[in-house]
Amino acid sequence: xxxxxxxxxxxxxxxxxxxxxxxxxxxxxxxxxxxxxxxxxxxxxxxxxxxxxxxxxxxxxxxxxxxxxxxxxxxxxxxxxxxxxxxxxxxxxxxxxxxxxxxxxxxxxxxxxxxxxxxxxxxxxxxxxxxxxxxxxxxxxxxxxxxxxxxxxxxxxxxxxxxxxxxxxxxxxxxxxxxxxxxxxxxxxxxxxxxxxxxxxxxxxxxxxxxxxxxxxxxxxxxxxxxxxxxxxxxxxxxxxxxxxxxxxxxxxxxxxxxxxxxxxxxxxxxxxxxxxxxxxxxxxxxxxxxxxxxxxxxxxxxxxxxxxxxxxxxxxxxxxxxxxxxxxxxxxxxxxxxxxxxxxxxxxxxxxxxxxxxxxxx
Amino acid sequence: xxxxxxxxxxxxxxxxxxxxxxxxxxxxxxxxxxxxxxxxxxxxxxxxxxxxxxxxxxxxxxxxxxxxxxxxxxxxxxxxxxxxxxxxxxxxxxxxxxxxxxxxxxxxxxxxxxxxxxxxxxxxxxxxxxxxxxxxxxxxxxxxxxxxxxxxxxxxxxxxxxxxxxxxxxxxxxxxxxxxxxxxxxxxxxxxxxxxxxxxxxxxxxxxxxxxxxxxxxxxxxxxxxxxxxxxxxxxxxxxxxxxxxxxxxxxxxxxxxxxxxxxxxxxxxxxxxxxxxxxxxxxxxxxxxxxxxxxxxxxxxxxxxxxxxxxxxxxxxxxxxxxxxxxxxxxxxxxxxxxxxxxxxxxxxxxxxxxxxxxxxxxxxxxxxxxxxxxxxxxxxxxxxx
Numbered sequence: 001x002x003x004x005x006x007x008x009x010x011x012x013x014x015x016x017x018x019x020x021x022x023x024x025x026x027x028x029x030x031x032x033x034x035x036x037x038x039x040x041x042x043x044x045x046x047x048x049x050x051x052x053x054x055x056x057x058x059x060x061x062x063x064x065x066x067x068x069x070x071x072x073x074x075x076x077x078x079x080x081x082x083x084x085x086x087x088x089x090x091x092x093x094x095x096x097x098x099x100x101x102x103x104x105x106x107x108x109x110x111x112x113x114x115x116x117x118x119x120x121x122x123x124x125x126x127x128x129x130x131x132x133x134x135x136x137x138x139x140x141x142x143x144x145x146x147x148x149x150x151x152x153x154x155x156x157x158x159x160x161x162x163x164x165x166x167x168x169x170x171x172x173x174x175x176x177x178x179x180x181x182x183x184x185x186x187x188x189x190x191x192x193x194x195x196x197x198x199x200x201x202x203x204x205x206x207x208x209x210x211x212x213x214x215x216x217x218x219x220x221x222x223x224x225x226x227x228x229x230x231x232x233x234x235x236x237x238x239x240x241x242x243x244x245x246x247x248x249x250x251x252x253x254x255x256x257x258x259x260x261x262x263x264x265x266x267x268x269x270x271x272x273x274x275x276x277x278x279x280x281x282x283x284x285x286x287x288x289x290x291x292x293x294x295x296x297x298x299x300x301x302x303x304x305x306x307x308x309x310x311x312x313x314x315x316x317x318x319x320x321x322x323x324x325x326x327x328x329x330x331x332x333x334x335x336x337x338x339x340x341x342x343x344x345x346x347x348x349x350x351x352x353x354x355x356x357x358x359x360x361x362x363x
Numbered sequence: 364x365x366x367x368x369x370x371x372x373x374x375x376x377x378x379x380x381x382x383x384x385x386x387x388x389x390x391x392x393x394x395x396x397x398x399x400x401x402x403x404x405x406x407x408x409x410x411x412x413x414x415x416x417x418x419x420x421x422x423x424x425x426x427x428x429x430x431x432x433x434x435x436x437x438x439x440x441x442x443x444x445x446x447x448x449x450x451x452x453x454x455x456x457x458x459x460x461x462x463x464x465x466x467x468x469x470x471x472x473x474x475x476x477x478x479x480x481x482x483x484x485x486x487x488x489x490x491x492x493x494x495x496x497x498x499x500x501x502x503x504x505x506x507x508x509x510x511x512x513x514x515x516x517x518x519x520x521x522x523x524x525x526x527x528x529x530x531x532x533x534x535x536x537x538x539x540x541x542x543x544x545x546x547x548x549x550x551x552x553x554x555x556x557x558x559x560x561x562x563x564x565x566x567x568x569x570x571x572x573x574x575x576x577x578x579x580x581x582x583x584x585x586x587x588x589x590x591x592x593x594x595x596x597x598x599x600x601x602x603x604x605x606x607x608x609x610x611x612x613x614x615x616x617x618x619x620x621x622x623x624x625x626x627x628x629x630x631x632x633x634x635x636x637x638x639x640x641x642x643x644x645x646x647x648x649x650x651x652x653x654x655x656x657x658x659x660x661x662x663x664x665x666x667x668x669x670x671x672x673x674x675x676x677x678x679x680x681x682x683x684x685x686x687x688x689x690x691x692x693x694x695x696x697x698x699x700x701x702x703x704x705x706x707x708x709x710x711x712x713x714x715x716x717x718x719x720x721x722x723x724x725x726x727x728x729x730x731x732x733x734x735x736x737x738x739x740x741x742x743x744x745x746x747x748x749x750x
Contacts, residue, residue, distance in 0.1 A: 097590060100590070100660075121591065121595065123588075124596065125560050127562050155561075155562070191448050193450070194514075195513075195526060196450070333738055333740075334738070
């Protein structure tokens with residue numbers, strides 16, 4: 001709801017700013033004046049309590065990967081980990097409470113299947129977990145570390161940024177910890193408050209040498225996680241925790257890969273480009289549907305999928321087509337990843353031209 | 364005969380009369396008790412093995428422990444009714460720790476702990492009303508409804524901290540301030556058996572010992588770090604020895620007198636300028652790690668029952684007091700009734716009090732003068748930020 005109100009407000013400002021061509025096009029498309037509230041009413045609306053919601057929108061059943069099964073997000077993660085441990089004899093999973101299945105049930109059954117030396121608990125020490133994981137990865141084994149909540153990843157920040165990210169570079173490619181993947185539940189869940197809701201992807205986006213990935217659905221999660229594990233660079237895989245149970249889809253049983261650093265255009269459109277990742281993709285899809293229905297605006301929806309390195313080409317190509325960009329994410333607005341996207345899109349005059357009005361939205 | 368008369372009188376709600384009748388029954392003024400000897404690490408001698416408990420102190424401790432117990436159970440009830448939301452970590456079973464620690468220090472000393480903090484918030488001086496209202500997120504709460512279960516603060520009580528282990532270096536810092544200010548104060552820095560494996564704790568140990576800070580590190584060992592038992596998490600479960608170069612003592616955390624004496628001993632040690640000291644309180648929690656943990660998937664109900672029947676801190680104190688004629692069963696029951704009423708009233712308040720106004724959403728982000736505006740979820744939503 002907040003996203004929709006903001007979008008409406010953005011359109012209002014566009015009108016107020018007297019933008020020519022695009023606005024006329026929108027007006028011509030049958031914009032209803034009554035729908036757009038006056039600025040003062042909007043201000044009051046902003047102060048009213050808004051309860052965020054989203055509706056998970058499953059993708060159609062994939063046909064190219066063989067037999068599928070109905071899975072939610074944590075089951076898709078378990079399936080991916082199962083495939084990894086089966087395929088790669090050096091793969092190990094470790095973290096707090098992973099042995100019994102994990103606090104979000106992402107590792108259920110794996111210890112029984114693969115043994116206690118491949119799926120084991122660590123004590124309560126995030127810095128130790130990641131440092132230890134880097135060590136395993138440097139010897140060539142596949143290390144899949146779990147940080148119980150993304151809010152707790154900060155003691156490990158030094159290990160990730162100073163050790164993992166720079167290992168290959170500083171050793172002149174003699175050593176690397178590319179077989180390290182860090183998985184962590186991410187994003188708001190409604191009752192998480194300060195320390196069970198954070199979205200720290202922007203902190204890590206500032207660090208070359210690692211990859212940061214956020215899936216929007218079970219099908220995406222399994223494919224992206226398998227790609228992260230097989231990728232020869234240290235990866236951080238953030239799993240939207242609110243989707244663990246809420247997102248249910250048909251997911252292939254066999255392993256498959258979704259390429260990293262490729263954004264996906266979920267819905268084609270012509271008037272405005274909407275970019276999001278994780279849970280927010282579903283909010284944005286709802287916004288796109290409402291915009292089409294109530295304002296007659298055709299939105300192109302892009303799921304960024306990989307935050308670092310991000311798919312500049314897809315986003316820019318879309319913005320060239322539509323001329324407008326709106327990026328929406330859960331993380332705080334200032335310094336959030338939307339600022340990187342909007343400044344890149346504006347800074348490249350050869351790629352993106354015309355009346356660009358990128359707009360950022362964050363929580 | 365006396366009991367019957369007092370029952371009749373209390374039935375007529377003539378409280379003062381019944382109390383006079385009960386009080387006129389001769390109670391001992393104090394009694395001496397034997398307490399368990401503490402295991403010591405790098406210490407020649409430990410706290411005394413006998414202690415004197417006065418009737419007045421006994422009643423005070425009983426009331427405080429019963430209040431904490433009832434408050435936690437009320438919080439459990441309110442959580443299940445969805446009046447309290449979010450996370451809620453209860454400390455019933457561990458009352459002897461918070462009340463015993465408070466009994467061993469002065470109100471001018473300092474205390475910091477992790478998230479299982481409701482008991483400490485009470486013993487450090489806040490009322491049950493303020494605590495329950497904070498749990499329900501109302502403006503009458505001690506953090507104005509903005510902190511919740513894990514973020515309660517009071518004078519000389521620094522919370523209430525969500526991130527495991529992060530409060531320990533903070534406690535060492537507070538101890539540095541104590542030493543610097545020269546007012547003979549100490550800082551009690553608490554953490555759990557799970558947190559004891561965090562790296563920053565060892566960093567704090569080193570700094571405190573190096574600079575001889577008046578810091579009492581206290582490990583509240585309730586045997587389970589969330590769902591992981593201590594044997595499966597720690598290479599050494601002798602948490603009182605983990606400070607290595609810091610002397611330590613292991614204390615029976617279910618016996619309030621043991622905790623009190625050990626705290627007095629530790630505080631005296633620190634105040635004499637000898638540096639930090641470590642205390643391990645062996646205690647137990649009846650509830651699970653938090654309200655979303657039933658608490659029986661990693662331990663048996665029999666184990667919980669056994670602790671409840673053999674080592675319950677309130678029961679232990681009550682038995683001691685009644686058997687040494689420091690108080691009567693009726694008198695203690697009376698305290699129970701009063702406590703129950705106090706908790707009920709507080710719960711009423713906590714349920715009825717309004718939530719903090721939306722205008723205050725952006726307050727206290729920075730200390731800023733003059734007030735400025737903060738962006739909300741998008742750049743057209745603005746909140747005023749005053750501090």
